Amino acid sequence: MKKELRVGVVGCGAIGKEHVKRLTEVVPETRVTAVSDYFEEAANQVAKEYGAKAYTDSYALINSDDVDAVLVTSTDDTHAQFVMECLKIGKYVFCEKPLALTQEECVAMMEAEQKWGKRLVQVGFMRRYDRGYVEMKKAFDDGEVGEALMMHCAHRVMSEAPGFQTDYAITRVAIHEIDICRWLLNQEYEEVQVLKVKQSRRTMGDWLNPQLVMLTTKDGQRIDVEVQSDGAYAYDIQCQIVGEDGTLNLPDPAFVTKRSGRGFEHNLEKSWIYRFIEAYDVELKAWAQDVLNGQLTGPSTWDGYAACVASDALILSRKTGKPEKINMIEKPEIYK
Numbered sequence: 001m002k003k004e005l006r007v008g009v010v011g012c013g014a015i016g017k018e019h020v021k022r023l024t025e026v027v028p029e030t031r032v033t034a035v036s037d038y039f040e041e042a043a044n045q046v047a048k049e050y051g052a053k054a055y056t057d058s059y060a061l062i063n064s065d066d067v068d069a070v071l072v073t074s075t076d077d078t079h080a081q082f083v084m085e086c087l088k089i090g091k092y093v094f095c096e097k098p099l100a101l102t103q104e105e106c107v108a109m110m111e112a113e114q115k116w117g118k119r120l121v122q123v124g125f126m127r128r129y130d131r132g133y134v135e136m137k138k139a140f141d142d143g144e145v146g147e148a149l150m151m152h153c154a155h156r157v158m159s160e161a162p163g164f165q166t167d168y169a170i171t172r173v174a175i176h177e178i179d180i181c182r183w184l185l186n187q188e189y190e191e192v193q194v195l196k197v198k199q200s201r202r203t204m205g206d207w208l209n210p211q212l213v214m215l216t217t218k219d220g221q222r223i224d225v226e227v228q229s230d231g232a233y234a235y236d237i238q239c240q241i242v243g244e245d246g247t248l249n250l251p252d253p254a255f256v257t258k259r260s261g262r263g264f265e266h267n268l269e270k271s272w273i274y275r276f277i278e279a280y281d282v283e284l285k286a287w288a289q290d291v292l293n294g295q296l297t298g299p300s301t302w303d304g305y306a307a308c309v310a311s312d313a314l315i316l317s318r319k320t321g322k323p324e325k326i327n328m329i330e331k332p333e334i335y336k
């Protein structure tokens with residue numbers, strides 16, 4: 001008989017709705033049986049559209065017998081509490097990034113997870129499922145450009161929701177590069193820094209923009225990440241590994257190009273939703289299959305923790321104006 005994974009989704013905002021649709025239409029292994037949101041109307045509306053049960057109490061959803069695994073897509077500040085609730089009862093949970101607001105919360109999660117003797121948590125670092133990044137990693141791991149010397153990255157965003165703050169450029173935006181660069185290079189970070197740069201007149205609120213994020217790996221590779229958290233001309237993601245024997249570039253543009261009498265043209269994306277739409281599909285399909293097989297292989301609690309430690313050090317560096325060391329606990333066995 002076909003195995004089915006009954007999923008409960010916590011948070012019916014922008015990405016929550018996208019993921020409910022994705023789990024229903026793209027992932028054959030899953031059925032969304034429950035959805036929750038603080039805002040009752042949001043939960044009711046999604047529940048009605050997809051034939052799920054609506055909750056306003058997300059703890060009740062997590063503990064429901066109709067939910068085999070949980071997807072957390074609520075606001076950043078709520079992630080840790082819901083992941084911990086899942087870990088309390090041993091339920092698989094997929095949590096959108098960031099895993100938590102503090103590294104201490106991530107350590108507590110790792111302690112709780114280890115008691116079950118296996119991984120239960122996956123973090124939503126979907127770029128690891130993007131075709132371009134996957135091909136870059138394979139080429140790098142196959143030694144096609146030799147040892148990596150440095151990386152150059154850009155993360156340019158057109159606009160952010162009201163209430164955006166300077167720190168969010170790290171914890172919500174650059175967090176993707178923090179994760180993908182350590183994944184691509186198979187490295188942890190030694191030291192990080194935020195450098196002050198000329199500010200854009202197109203910044204829409206009272207926050208620093210752009211910011212230049214510098215990451216140094218344990219092997220001494222330097223990574224520069226230009227972060228434009230709003231006001232950019234498009235949603236534009238760039239990534240280059242400079243190796244001793246060559247360079248590897250994330251496909252740019254990511255989509256079809258046109259050559260005509262008018263010249264060489266291509267569109268630029270406006271939003272993360274479309275740029276990474278296939279990566280999200282692959283990510284959730286892989287997660288569902290892994291849960292059904294009882295063995296997670298995607299980004300782990302350790303990866304969520306590593307991103308949190310780097311984010312904290314970057315925010316501190318912006319305040320001190322100096323590079324800040326990365327201090328991590330020893331990696332527990334189940335994440336090796």
Ligand code: NAP
Nearest residue numbers: 011012013014015016037038039058073074075076096097
């Ligand atoms: P959003 O539109 O604000 O959605 C969050 C939803 O969660 C809102 O409907 C909110 O309800 C609800 N919520 C807040 N507290 C809750 C609680 N205690 N219980 C249940 N629901 C609660 O935000 P979003 O853009 O979808 O982002 C959601 C999360 O996904 C964020 O953590 C974000 O970082 C992450 N994300 C990841 C990616 C990625 O590339 N991987 C992309 C986008 C977003 P109210 O409106 O009533 O507060």
